[in-house]
Amino acid sequence: MGSEVDPITLSVIMSRFNAIVTEMTRVVEKSAWTTILALAHDYSCAIYDAVPRQVSMHEALPIMTSAMHFVVGEIADAFEGDVHDGDVFLCNDPYSGNTHVGDYVTAAPVFADGKLVFWSVTSAHQMDTGAFVPSSVAPSALNVYQEGITIPPTRLVERGTMRDDLLRLLLSNLRYAELIEGDLRALTGSIEKGRQRLRELCDEYGTEVVLAYVEEMISYSSRRAAQEFLSMPDGRYTAEGWVDSDGLDAEHIPVKVAVTIDGDRAHVDYTGSGPQARGGTNGSFATSQAAARVPFLHYIASDIPHNHGVLSHIDVFAPEGTICNARFPASTSVGTTVPSDLMQEVVSRALVAAMPDRVPAGGVRCGWNQTISGKGADGASEWGFMLFNGTGGGPAAKGADGWPHWVTASAAAGEKILPIEQLELLFPVRIERCEIEPESMGFGQWLGGPGIRCVVRPLVDERMYVVSHGDGAANPPHGAMGGTPGCGGGQYVHDLPTGARRFISVNGVFTVDCRSELYVGVSTGGGGWGQPYERAADQVRRDVRDGVVSRHAAAEVFGVILTDDEDPVVDIEATTVKRDELRRTPGPVVSPTHANASTWLGENMREGDEYFLNPRL
Secondary structure: OOOOOOHHHHHHHHHHHHHHHHHHHHHHHHHOOOHHHHOOOOEEEEEEEOOOOEEEEOOOOHHHHOOHHHHHHHHHHHOOOOOOOOOEEEEOOOOOOOOOOOEEEEEEEEEEOOEEEEEEEEEEEOOOOOOOOOOOOOOOOOOHHHHOOOOOOEEEEEOOEEOHHHHHHHHOOOOOHHHHHHHHHHHHHHHHHHHHHHHHHHHHHOHHHHHHHHHHHHHHHHHHHHHHHHOOOOEEEEEEEEEEEOOOOOEEEEEEEEEEEEOOEEEEEOOOOOEOOOOOOOOOHHHHHHHHHHHHHHHOOOOOOOOHHHHOOEEEEOOOOEOOEOOOOOOOOOOOOOOHHHHHHHHHHHHOOOOOOOOOOOOOOOOOEEEEEEEOOOOOOEEEEEEOOOOOOOOOEOOEOOOOOOOOOOOOOOOOOOOHHHHHHHOOEEEEEEEEEOOOOOOOOEOOOOEEEEEEEEOOOOEEEEEEEOOOOOOOOOEEOOOOOOOOEEEEEEEOOOOOEEEEOOOEEEEEEOOOEEEEEEEOOOOOEOOHHHOOHHHHHHHHHOOOOOHHHHHHOOOOOEOOOOOOOEOHHHHHHHHHHHOOOOOOOEEOOOOOOOOHHHHHOOOOOEEEOOOOO
16 A cells, blocks of 8 residues: 555545445435336446456446446446536447346446546436336346347436436336336436435545546555455366256257466366357346356455455456357347356366355346236236246355345345235235245255245236246256255146146246136255265254254255154254265266256156247247
8 A cells, every 4th residue: 555545544545435325325216116226126226446456336237336437437428528517428328338128227437636537327227128928037048139229339318417218118018107207217316326425425536536546546445456366276167057947949059168277366167068048048248248257256355345445366268159258149148147157156166176265156047037917907007027026046155045035146145035915015916925945955065045935826817927037956056075966846837727737947927817726836945065974964954943944854865864843853862873875876976967957847847737938828
């Protein structure tokens, strides 16, 4: 640290940036109109300097913020020499540095002392994009045109005045136009609040002083990240995983990675991954860059600020034309989760043996995200929402069980479930069940976070329309260091009068009859970490007592023999014998090591049930 930099002032200014981003985040939360933003928190706020480099983010989704500087750079390049105070720019184009069409990026330039010094930015997932199905994530989209309206870098607000003609053009292409207009105005309010607070910061300390401390913030993160990388063992590490499907007819698409640790840098290379999908389950350039970097944010000390100083230590290569980095005009509609969740997971698969103290098992990969819609009791008014409540569990790691509600690796528990009472007040559905699914998680010395069973009953209209997307049902989250994988999970429509069930793959478009059917989704839990027979015997006893683990699994997997009491007691002598037996055949470093490893579907389908792969209406 240079002698001119005061560490107290550095800490204060760093906290001020975090406070500004937090206030931006609260503006969206308190003023957005749709549940996907106001309740589920599917958005991110961040500050970038003029370069642009990430300066600060808080309570954000890592798949957005770890690559958002690319789209800010595209906006700056597109309007070079024509950026003015009071402007707001909008972009959702995945081929202009953005993630996917569903994420609308709004960016406001911040001027101080007559020059551009910062960008105040919010990226938010929209309820609808005007796609050919009523959703902003369409796994069966054949190209970017089927995803809805694509917006390259565009000026939405000019010197403080909304371009109403452009806004009308955009909204005329969208379902739920009134709600999405409310969300757009929430986003512009958020970045305007960021612009206001950044100006106040520059006025208080002086622009040059603030910029000098920004350099030190980035340098501080870089120095600390360098020490973390230097503590990792040098070498080249490889792994492979599989995407369930392309959204159409291809299944078990490989994602391969080679991770090289060299001194204070990491290089992540996805060469050898499968060709780009025909459907919408492709990564964009931005999502590939973010997906490779996000795992390292979990491996390093949590108090290192996640700014450009950390991100700059990781180089990423994803060949164009692969599922990891599709070539225009391929659809990247589901790109923020599929394949990006798996792209993160294979990095952990590759590194867990080399760094077991740092690297977790696999977590849920976008388990059962559905866009649910229909018409109201009047037969005309449209309603819709994205259901996050049925998503699965996070990964176990050395020393900790996984979190029970992870949503997706790319959100890293940054999103929220919808409060059921509010959900039922706002929409004509009833949540019959939303509860932890026993034994859905991977077993280990530490358990993966459990999956969820969610049952939805539609209340009005002839049918409820469901657009489902995700991954990790056929190819579940992996277990690490002897831990077992998650269950994989599944979904089906249950016809109540006949008992018939239609099982549906993780991606699909289908209906639920409002007079006689229920939607049932069971999400996977995360992978377990460590040999199950090393889990504390009394903890296994409590797991059985609480209904999370069965007595059979306690005995056969964990080696813990219990009495038959409702609040069981450990039989210490029998447990010692059983655990000695289990130690003779320890579990593998990573499991599974082959495609289509989930057994959930076979265990849960019964005679007369049907299965549909990626159905389309």
